[in-house]
Amino acid sequence: MVNKVTTATIIGLEAYEVSVETDIQNGLPSFSVVGLPDTAVNEARDRVRSAIKNSCFSFPNRKIVVNLAPADLKKVGTSFDLPIAIGILLEENVLDSGLIENYAFIGELSLNGSLRGIKGVLPLVLGLKKIGITDVIVPIENVKEAALIEDINVYGAECLGDVVNHFIESKLPVCKTDPKLYLNNSSNLFEYDFKNVKGQQKAKRALEIAAAGGHNLIMMGSPGSGKTLMAKCFASILPPLEISEALELTKIYSISGLLPKETPLMANRPFRAVHHTASANGIIGGGSNPMPGEITLAHRGVLFLDEMVEFPRNVLEVLRQPLEDGEIVISRAKHSVKYPAKFMLLGAMNPCPCGYKGDKEKMCTCSEFMINRYLSKLSGPLLDRIDLLVNVPRLTAKELLNIHDSAESSEIIRKRVIMARQIQALRYKDLSILTNAELNSELIKKYCVIDQKSQLLLKDAILKFGISGRKYDRILKLARTIADLDGVQNIEQSHIMQALQYKMFDL
Numbered sequence: 001m002v003n004k005v006t007t008a009t010i011i012g013l014e015a016y017e018v019s020v021e022t023d024i025q026n027g028l029p030s031f032s033v034v035g036l037p038d039t040a041v042n043e044a045r046d047r048v049r050s051a052i053k054n055s056c057f058s059f060p061n062r063k064i065v066v067n068l069a070p071a072d073l074k075k076v077g078t079s080f081d082l083p084i085a086i087g088i089l090l091e092e093n094v095l096d097s098g099l100i101e102n103y104a105f106i107g108e109l110s111l112n113g114s115l116r117g118i119k120g121v122l123p124l125v126l127g128l129k130k131i132g133i134t135d136v137i138v139p140i141e142n143v144k145e146a147a148l149i150e151d152i153n154v155y156g157a158e159c160l161g162d163v164v165n166h167f168i169e170s171k172l173p174v175c176k177t178d179p180k181l182y183l184n185n186s187s188n189l190f191e192y193d194f195k196n197v198k199g200q201q202k203a204k205r206a207l208e209i210a211a212a213g214g215h216n217l218i219m220m221g222s223p224g225s226g227k228t229l230m231a232k233c234f235a236s237i238l239p240p241l242e243i244s245e246a247l248e249l250t251k252i253y254s255i256s257g258l259l260p261k262e263t264p265l266m267a268n269r270p271f272r273a274v275h276h277t278a279s280a281n282g283i284i285g286g287g288s289n290p291m292p293g294e295i296t297l298a299h300r301g302v303l304f305l306d307e308m309v310e311f312p313r314n315v316l317e318v319l320r321q322p323l324e325d326g327e328i329v330i331s332r333a334k335h336s337v338k339y340p341a342k343f344m345l346l347g348a349m350n351p352c353p354c355g356y357k358g359d360k361e362k363m364c365t366c367s368e369f370m371i372n373r374y375l376s377k378l379s380g381p382l383l384d385r386i387d388l389l390v391n392v393p394r395l396t397a398k399e400l401l402n403i404h405d406s407a408e409s410s411e412i413i414r415k416r417v418i419m420a421r422q423i424q425a426l427r428y429k430d431l432s433i434l435t436n437a438e439l440n441s442e443l444i445k446k447y448c449v450i451d452q453k454s455q456l457l458l459k460d461a462i463l464k465f466g467i468s469g470r471k472y473d474r475i476l477k478l479a480r481t482i483a484d485l486d487g488v489q490n491i492e493q494s495h496i497m498q499a500l501q502y503k504m505f506d507l
């Protein structure tokens with residue numbers, strides 16, 4: 001008789017049901033696994049054989065065929081060990097198939113029979129719940145993560161023996177994880193705080209606006225102006241994650257194997273600082289078994305490109321489409337996967353190759369030709385997707401000494417950001433967006449209404465500075481965020497003026 005054990009595999013961020021069918025016949029002893037297994041699944045044979053023997057069960061000395069169905073679904077990873085072992089133990093009558101109905105099994109076995117943690121537990125269990133599984137057994141290492149999902153019984157087992165015992169003698173305890181316990185709601189836990197950044201009011205204000213509305217921002221300034229420090233502080237003024245966002249992020253980090261050991265849930269918005277030597281694949285995601293890239297790891301958070309102009313042009317160009325769509329599709333011969341990529345782009349750059357154009361103390365040694373070539377690396381279409389451009393001048397020693405006011409802490413700035421985000425959440429509660437930055441041109445017409453005076457002001461600016469249509473929309477979105485930070489319903493002329501400041505200087 002053939003028995004069937006339920007498990008799942010992951011493609012992209014989604015889990016798909018896999019049935020592990022086991023058939024054992026009399027014949028020359030052999031053990032084969034069919035159904036498009038990759039090498040890790042093949043190695044499962046050796047691990048399963050040793051694990052069963054070392055857990056003091058007998059391993060059948062007959063012809064074993066394991067089929068992972070459906071055959072056309074690609075199976076990756078080591079999580080099939082446990083369901084394969086269970087299938088064999090069912091055939092050997094160690095377990096009764098009636099007991100495992102509505103159960104699913106996930107886990108890698110080590111040779112001594114203990115269970116090892118695997119990647120992607122959260123999406124796997126979520127997928128199993130969707131197909132009607134009521135109980136799932138996972139490695140103890142992954143149990144807290146799996147138990148984030150409601151309305152499914154999750155058990156953590158240390159070894160194969162525990163799993164068998166669960167059905168025979170002592171049931172494993174059901175584990176529950178409350179995601180609220182793991183969310184970080186305080187900004188005091190961040191390493192960098194704006195209270196340690198002297199001066200630079202305009203840049204700080206721009207960062208506050210960016211955080212409040214989810215806008216993309218580039219800071220331009222000489223070395224030593226504090227751009228990188230302010231970028232690092234940016235993480236501390238971002239609003240806390242909603243639980244739904246945290247779970248979405250946890251899925252991404254779980255399949256990437258990047259979930260921090262000490263917590264089953266991503267507690268903070270990600271801040272991904274990427275070096276300019278990173279490959280386009282590393283940034284957008286890829287590989288033969290596609291994995292999320294930096295833009296997906298920065299989902300709901302920040303992608304920081306320091307020395308932005310140093311990035312190869314092709315790398316900067318690949319950012320354009322995800323910046324527009326909030327997702328990335330990676331196509332492979334047999335299937336394509338879609339990863340979310342709603343991130344804020346934060347860039348920092350020098351104003352010229354030597355770095356000192358416009359500096360009060362050091363002379364710039366670049367020719368106009370060199371500067372133009374340098375700036376042209378940021379193409380127009382990419383810049384069109386940047387909402388805020390801000391100059392960050394280097395402060396002289398004297399200027400720094402003259403600043404006596406203590407700087408605002410991140411905690412205070414963050415409170416204003418959270419308030420502005422709450423206004424947006426309420427306004428867009430019936431839409432699938434959270435921030436002003438996500439408004440499309442149709443929604444802009446509805447939510448960014450300005451009076452006639454403001455329209456004239458904008459028209460003047462457009463003529464004077466040659467602002468494109470796409471930028472017109474971006475200015476309106478920015479003004480919307482500035483009005484939200486002020487806590488007022490209508491966009492006023494002063495909000496438009498402020499928004500224009502950050503669009504005025506152009507590359």
Ligand SMILES: [Zn+2]
Pocket residue numbers: 352353354355356357364365366
């Ligand atoms: Zn220069």
